[in-house]
Amino acid sequence: MIGEAIAFYMLAAITLLSGVVVVSSPNIVHSAVALVPAFLGVTGIYILLNAEFVAGVQVLIYAGAITVLILFVIMLTEGGTGLRLQQRNEQGTIGAVVAAAVAALLIAGATRTVWTPQPGTLATYTPGAIGQSFLGTNLLAFEGTSVVLLVSLIGAIIIARKED
Amino acid sequence: MITLTHYLVLSALIFVLGLFAVLTRRNGVAILMGIELMLNAANINLVAFNKFVAPGAMQGQVFALIVITLAACEAAVGLALVLAAYRGLETIYLDEINLMKW
Numbered sequence: 001m002i003g004e005a006i007a008f009y010m011l012a013a014i015t016l017l018s019g020v021v022v023v024s025s026p027n028i029v030h031s032a033v034a035l036v037p038a039f040l041g042v043t044g045i046y047i048l049l050n051a052e053f054v055a056g057v058q059v060l061i062y063a064g065a066i067t068v069l070i071l072f073v074i075m076l077t078e079g080g081t082g083l084r085l086q087q088r089n090e091q092g093t094i095g096a097v098v099a100a101a102v103a104a105l106l107i108a109g110a111t112r113t114v115w116t117p118q119p120g121t122l123a124t125y126t127p128g129a130i131g132q133s134f135l136g137t138n139l140l141a142f143e144g145t146s147v148v149l150l151v152s153l154i155g156a157i158i159i160a161r162k163e164d
Numbered sequence: 165m166i167t168l169t170h171y172l173v174l175s176a177l178i179f180v181l182g183l184f185a186v187l188t189r190r191n192g193v194a195i196l197m198g199i200e201l202m203l204n205a206a207n208i209n210l211v212a213f214n215k216f217v218a219p220g221a222m223q224g225q226v227f228a229l230i231v232i233t234l235a236a237c238e239a240a241v242g243l244a245l246v247l248a249a250y251r252g253l254e255t256i257y258l259d260e261i262n263l264m265k266w
Contacts, residue, residue: 020181023198028193054207054211069239091188123222130226149236159245
């Protein structure tokens with residue numbers, strides 16, 4: 001149990017520190033690269049929560065694909081790090097106040113609510129249970145997601161295509 | 165002992181970081197990064213509720229996987245839009261994209 005606490009606090013620190021770099025770095029490439037440790041920290045949190053399959057998907061899609069996609073677009077548009085340009089708008093104070101208010105609200109809600117656990121135990125091998133669920137009770141959501149994937153694939157190609 | 169509240173507070177902090185990026189960044193790509201952080205926070209909530217509140221059901225992890233898929237779609241379309249805006253307007257700084265503002 002003490003090991004779980006140490007792992008949780010270390011992963012939380014990694015995630016939050018990288019998140020602060022993502023949010024505040026004046027160099028846009030540093031922000032994009034700092035996304036990787038943030039996503040990997042979240043992956044560790046998933047493993048602590050016995051969600052191994054979600055953790056694997058997180059590494060593949062977030063830490064792999066999305067970060068590379070973001071870096072590609074930075075290089076295609078900015079042509080560099082963006083250090084020459086102002087990266088923040090003039091809403092810094094308002095943004096900080098709104099963010100602090102939302103944080104206070106969420107943390108107050110999370111700490112004061114009493115959650116009553118439902119009966120049942122977590123499956124020991126979650127990937128199998130997830131597969132059963134996707135092809136059983138959640139079949140409609142699964143198929144709908146695949147249609148959305150197809151539409152966004154075609155849409156992204158059409159939007160990003162050069163006009164002749 | 166790490167309880168559900170620990171995970172909820174962590175996810176709230178990550179969500180707020182993403183919200184701050186969305187509110188204060190000028191670069192469209194940086195705003196998309198903030199949105200990715202917010203989606204990650206939502207996923208932590210879903211998986212944590214799956215483990216601590218409804219351990220018999222797999223809905224939390226299934227929802228988290230669907231959210232990850234939709235986040236990938238959102239990133240692809242959003243970055244394609246940023247590229248299209250850069251071609252047409254020569255800028256990806258969202259406060260300079262104000263053609264419809266009178």
